[in-house]
Amino acid sequence: MNETSNVSKSKLHGLWALTNRELKKWYKAPVVFLLTIIQPVIWMSLLGKAMNIGALIPSNIPGVDPQAVLRATLGTGDYFSFMAVGMITFTTLFTTMFSGMSVVWDRRLGFLNKVLSTPVSRSVIVLSKVLSATLRSMFQAAIIITVAILLGLQFGAGFNPLNILGVFAIIFLICMGMSSLFIAINIRSTRIETPMAVMNLINLPLMFASNALFPINYMPDWLQAVANVNPLSYTTDAVRQLLIFSTDYARLALDFAYVGIFAAIVTTIGIVLSWRFLNK
Amino acid sequence: MSEDVIKAEGLTKVFNHNLVAVDHINFSVKHGEIFGFLGPNGAGKTTTINMLITVLKPTEGEASVLGYDIAKEANAVRNIIGVVPQEYTADEDLTGYENILLCADLYGIRREVSKKRALDLLELVELTAFKNKRVQTYSGGMRRRLELTCGLINRPKVLFLDEPTLGLDVQTRAATWNYVRTLKKEFGMTLFMTTHYLEEADALCDRIAIIDHGKIVVVGTPEELKESLGGDIITLSIQKDVDITGLVKKIEHVKEVKKENGSYMIKSENGEVTAPLIIEALRKEGHVVTKLSLMKPTLDEVYLQYTGKSMRDAEESREAVFTQRMTVRRARR
Numbered sequence: 001m002n003e004t005s006n007v008s009k010s011k012l013h014g015l016w017a018l019t020n021r022e023l024k025k026w027y028k029a030p031v032v033f034l035l036t037i038i039q040p041v042i043w044m045s046l047l048g049k050a051m052n053i054g055a056l057i058p059s060n061i062p063g064v065d066p067q068a069v070l071r072a073t074l075g076t077g078d079y080f081s082f083m084a085v086g087m088i089t090f091t092t093l094f095t096t097m098f099s100g101m102s103v104v105w106d107r108r109l110g111f112l113n114k115v116l117s118t119p120v121s122r123s124v125i126v127l128s129k130v131l132s133a134t135l136r137s138m139f140q141a142a143i144i145i146t147v148a149i150l151l152g153l154q155f156g157a158g159f160n161p162l163n164i165l166g167v168f169a170i171i172f173l174i175c176m177g178m179s180s181l182f183i184a185i186n187i188r189s190t191r192i193e194t195p196m197a198v199m200n201l202i203n204l205p206l207m208f209a210s211n212a213l214f215p216i217n218y219m220p221d222w223l224q225a226v227a228n229v230n231p232l233s234y235t236t237d238a239v240r241q242l243l244i245f246s247t248d249y250a251r252l253a254l255d256f257a258y259v260g261i262f263a264a265i266v267t268t269i270g271i272v273l274s275w276r277f278l279n280k
Numbered sequence: 281m282s283e284d285v286i287k288a289e290g291l292t293k294v295f296n297h298n299l300v301a302v303d304h305i306n307f308s309v310k311h312g313e314i315f316g317f318l319g320p321n322g323a324g325k326t327t328t329i330n331m332l333i334t335v336l337k338p339t340e341g342e343a344s345v346l347g348y349d350i351a352k353e354a355n356a357v358r359n360i361i362g363v364v365p366q367e368y369t370a371d372e373d374l375t376g377y378e379n380i381l382l383c384a385d386l387y388g389i390r391r392e393v394s395k396k397r398a399l400d401l402l403e404l405v406e407l408t409a410f411k412n413k414r415v416q417t418y419s420g421g422m423r424r425r426l427e428l429t430c431g432l433i434n435r436p437k438v439l440f441l442d443e444p445t446l447g448l449d450v451q452t453r454a455a456t457w458n459y460v461r462t463l464k465k466e467f468g469m470t471l472f473m474t475t476h477y478l479e480e481a482d483a484l485c486d487r488i489a490i491i492d493h494g495k496i497v498v499v500g501t502p503e504e505l506k507e508s509l510g511g512d513i514i515t516l517s518i519q520k521d522v523d524i525t526g527l528v529k530k531i532e533h534v535k536e537v538k539k540e541n542g543s544y545m546i547k548s549e550n551g552e553v554t555a556p557l558i559i560e561a562l563r564k565e566g567h568v569v570t571k572l573s574l575m576k577p578t579l580d581e582v583y584l585q586y587t588g589k590s591m592r593d594a595e596e597s598r599e600a601v602f603t604q605r606m607t608v609r610r611a612r613r
Contacts, residue, residue, distance in 0.1 A: 007390070017381075018386075117333040
């Protein structure tokens with residue numbers, strides 16, 4: 001039998017097989033699957049519903065309308081809506097961080113070497129990790145949006161159901177970027193402790209130095225400087241523009257451009273590093 | 281095409297600029313043979329195999345598989361080789377069948393072809409009944425067989441086995457050897473394997489290279505290696521206390537005679553043929569043989585002779601120790 005006729009010549013062969021392998025680990029393990037759904041819901045109800053920022057503003061002072069104050073600071077009269085959108089970014093960040101860990105696990109369990117000995121393209125190995133984290137995050141985002149709506153998310157004026165597509169588009173971009181970043185950081189690592197340490201070091205600072213939980217304008221200058229370059233801020237803003245603000249298209253375009261460029265650069269770096277470091 | 285399926289010249293791997301794992305080794309593997317790298321853990325076996333399967337780049341020197349350079353034509357090499365790693369790489373949450381199909385996808389094999397091949401291979405290693413069970417439920421031997429099928433899904437011309445029976449119990453190990461032999465016959469491949477089990481090298485390999493501290497110490501068939509020690513050892517005692525050294529030395533095949541504590545140690549090739557000759561010659565001279573034993577040298581002695589020590593593990597990196605432990609733990613389940 002002629003082997004060449006049995007083989008597909010696509011440069012991307014194996015991409016779906018490897019992506020699906022990662023995804024199966026998740027959706028075939030009911031406990032993990034359930035937790036990834038419950039976790040954002042808990043966060044959202046804890047931070048969004050329990051911490052009612054609006055209640056801090058005294059309503060018995062004449063001339064002060066808590067709704068108006070919130071609208072002036074947050075851009076929406078409802079802190080929960082503000083918060084719920086931040087949760088989407090938050091969850092994305094957490095999910096993509098695990099893609100860095102799975103590289104290290106595959107290395108330690110010998111699976112990486114096995115894959116490296118097959119004709120799969122080195123970039124496909126990295127892309128499959130990126131893609132699986134992205135698909136997982138998008139699924140989680142869908143859950144969060146659904147739950148947020150059930151819990152009373154207030155859509156902005158002029159909200160169009162098609163805006164949801166835009167939300168998924170920006171989540172797709174940020175996930176590509178963030179998971180490529182974490183893979184690039186961990187691609188040479190042989191110890192599982194390294195990605196854990198990296199995650200612990202940067203996840204919360206990255207989160208708080210963005211507009212996900214608190215509006216940037218009210219941060220100290222130095223933190224504003226960080227938040228203004230943090231791609232998570234742009235992602236959160238894009239989702240807010242699409243869901244809960246009356247959409248400012250100029251801002252939205254800027255958000256998409258920024259996150260898009262970030263994703264393109266970091267994914268490229270991830271692929272270049274995979275060429276360099278997967279061949280030791 | 282030359283007869284050499286694998287050829288290595290001056291192949292060297294240095295880690296972190298100072299740890300020489302493989303030190304200028306030369307060897308060639310002939311078509312259709314099972315070639316084994318024998319040595320303790322940390323001797324450089326896995327590093328060598330990882331270079332040949334294009335996972336590691338050599339620091340110096342070169343090697344080729346079926347004429348393709350492992351560094352410059354890595355993708356061509358990857359298409360024609362099969363790899364069965366030391367670790368259990370099959371995904372625990374997937375079934376055996378799903379795992380083989382995943383391997384097939386990595387080679388870009390079309391689904392309709394890979395389904396048929398997967399079923400055939402499962403049949404060959406007698407896993408058909410378990411194909412839809414999760415790998416979690418498999419025993420060590422079954423996992424090993426599953427790994428074998430994954431390494432064969434692309435119909436490789438050369439199969440690389442890294443410690444194929446690490447951690448398995450003696451019976452499962454022997455059974456695994458049989459599967460390896462069956463598969464080799466079925467597909468007519470050349471095999472390159474590493475092992476630190478002497479009996480495995482002896483039972484399975486056509487030729488062995490003993491590797492120690494990253495260097496090849498000696499290469500040969502198991503028989504040649506054993507004979508290179510000077511042959512079998514016949515120990516005998518006779519009734520009367522007279523010196524028969526001169527008499528025995530004249531017998532064909534006898535190489536060396538030593539008297540020790542009243543018995544004679546005779547080194548000879550083809551001990552089983554020489555022993556009756558010795559008895560016959562002694563009887564003619566009126567001597568009565570009271571005791572006789574024949575010992576064939578094992579690879580243990582060969583190993584001791586060439587490396588100056590018995591098999592023991594060299595120092596190893598933290599990760600290598602971790603992976604081996606994981607493999608052994610899973611094998612025993």
